[in-house]
Amino acid sequence: MAYLSPHFVHDVFVSFSHGDPRTGNGPLKKWTFELLHDLEDHILAINPEFLDLDIWRDEKLDPTLQLTPELKARVKSSGILFIVMSPHYMKSRRCNDELTWFREEIRDRAQDSERVFIIRALRTDASEWPEFLRDERGFAPISFYFHHPQNDTPYHWAGSRENDDEYLKCLGTLRTTLTKRLRELRDRAQTLAEINRLIEEPRPPAPVENVPSAVSFGWTSKGTITIVAGAQNWPVFPFKGGQQDHANRLEASRALATDTVRSLRSGKWNARSDYAEILDQYAAYLPKQPEEGNFLLADAEARVIRSMFAAEQDILPVPLAAKLKVLLEQHIGLRAYYPATEEFYESVRSGHLETPLPMDAVEGFIHGVKDNSPTFFEPTVADILENTAQPIPAILPVDLQAPKSDIAQPAPPPDPLGEVDLEKSRRFTLGSAVNALWKAVRSGDEAGKTVEGWSKVIATLGPNVVPILDWLRSVL
Numbered sequence: 001m002a003y004l005s006p007h008f009v010h011d012v013f014v015s016f017s018h019g020d021p022r023t024g025n026g027p028l029k030k031w032t033f034e035l036l037h038d039l040e041d042h043i044l045a046i047n048p049e050f051l052d053l054d055i056w057r058d059e060k061l062d063p064t065l066q067l068t069p070e071l072k073a074r075v076k077s078s079g080i081l082f083i084v085m086s087p088h089y090m091k092s093r094r095c096n097d098e099l100t101w102f103r104e105e106i107r108d109r110a111q112d113s114e115r116v117f118i119i120r121a122l123r124t125d126a127s128e129w130p131e132f133l134r135d136e137r138g139f140a141p142i143s144f145y146f147h148h149p150q151n152d153t154p155y156h157w158a159g160s161r162e163n164d165d166e167y168l169k170c171l172g173t174l175r176t177t178l179t180k181r182l183r184e185l186r187d188r189a190q191t192l193a194e195i196n197r198l199i200e201e202p203r204p205p206a207p208v209e210n211v212p213s214a215v216s217f218g219w220t221s222k223g224t225i226t227i228v229a230g231a232q233n234w235p236v237f238p239f240k241g242g243q244q245d246h247a248n249r250l251e252a253s254r255a256l257a258t259d260t261v262r263s264l265r266s267g268k269w270n271a272r273s274d275y276a277e278i279l280d281q282y283a284a285y286l287p288k289q290p291e292e293g294n295f296l297l298a299d300a301e302a303r304v305i306r307s308m309f310a311a312e313q314d315i316l317p318v319p320l321a322a323k324l325k326v327l328l329e330q331h332i333g334l335r336a337y338y339p340a341t342e343e344f345y346e347s348v349r350s351g352h353l354e355t356p357l358p359m360d361a362v363e364g365f366i367h368g369v370k371d372n373s374p375t376f377f378e379p380t381v382a383d384i385l386e387n388t389a390q391p392i393p394a395i396l397p398v399d400l401q402a403p404k405s406d407i408a409q410p411a412p413p414p415d416p417l418g419e420v421d422l423e424k425s426r427r428f429t430l431g432s433a434v435n436a437l438w439k440a441v442r443s444g445d446e447a448g449k450t451v452e453g454w455s456k457v458i459a460t461l462g463p464n465v466v467p468i469l470d471w472l473r474s475v476l
Helices: 027-046 069-076 087-091 093-104 109-115 164-200 242-265 274-285 295-312 318-337 340-350 359-371 379-388 422-446 454-475
Strands: 010-016 078-085 116-120 143-145 216-219 225-228
Touching: 010 027, 010 069, 027 164, 069 078, 078 087, 078 109, 078 164, 109 164, 116 164, 143 164, 216 422, 225 379, 225 422, 242 274, 242 318, 274 295, 295 318, 295 340, 295 379, 295 422, 340 422, 359 379, 359 422, 359 454, 379 422, 422 454
Parallel strands: 010 078, 078 116, 116 143
Antiparallel strands: 216 225
């Protein structure tokens, strides 16, 4: 394994001439290997992060043989090329082949010099070097002089320890420059790999725009998503005294709901348990303050209550029917303060909501939200999705054989907004809520949220949100 793994197989590939075309084992080869061993020892002694450093050189290959595909592959998969420059190197066909193959791997001409180091072992004329090793002005890339300009032999030639200080100084410069370049090359390779990953991976689907939702979501200061008060749930007061009337109706509706639930659960009236459960949920959704509660969801529960009441009005206990009638009248009066309610139901009526919502995808989406709560989502987010996903209670037809009271039965008040199919309304409410939540999730991704693991949340929810968004687009 190399320091630059997995981006490169080798950190450094050393291209050099063995110096003796007859035996391939001349003093230049020995000097080159000594230099490389010294370089590795100094790097590992000072920089422990480079324990996996891989400097490759062909210690055993016969220099008279043609380059093998294996050697070509090593050249092309190395991060940096060391060229040990000498007169023999400039005349070596094989060394020039290595240089050509390495050049093919370098895409950006401006970065060529960063991946090529020239080790000046023996004196040569830079103007005679291959064009690739010189810039447009004819200057050579990074070079390291291991010989005196006026001397033909390098420092430490043939085991000599003359000019030891100069040798160690050059070795230190080479070590510092190489480790710096390796770090830069690793960082650049990692960035490029991440860019390629993002290009190759399918992008998270975009939310459907301009879809009204009964629920709004936003980000908290601690980097989690929570339910926020959307504009659709803020009351407006179009006439004088409206604010007080709104407060009175809210209080009356809540009191009627909680009192009715108490009576139902005490066994005071004989009625199906669904009434108490739905009235409980209605009271929970009903706003207490402008930034609390959810009137659209409370209205959805009120519609269910009205539909059950209408279907069973002839058999309900009169006191219960009377309470439900007054509750619904108070609630209908509240709608004047929430104009978005009519707009929401108009979207339900105009949509082609006969197609069933893919509930398996919805359940998977909610499960993903729960798995990432409270780290990324406040617990109330999954709660409101689960409540919205609950099936509509069966609206039972009146049993004509059931005993009826002689007292005139209170009837549910007419709905000024007209009738709405409860199942279609539930589908749209749930689908639009998922869309709104996904929009909040995507906004955090696009804003570069630095929460660890956020990309995993995107990947977890993405597969389940796709069929839901496709359904939403198809019904609008």
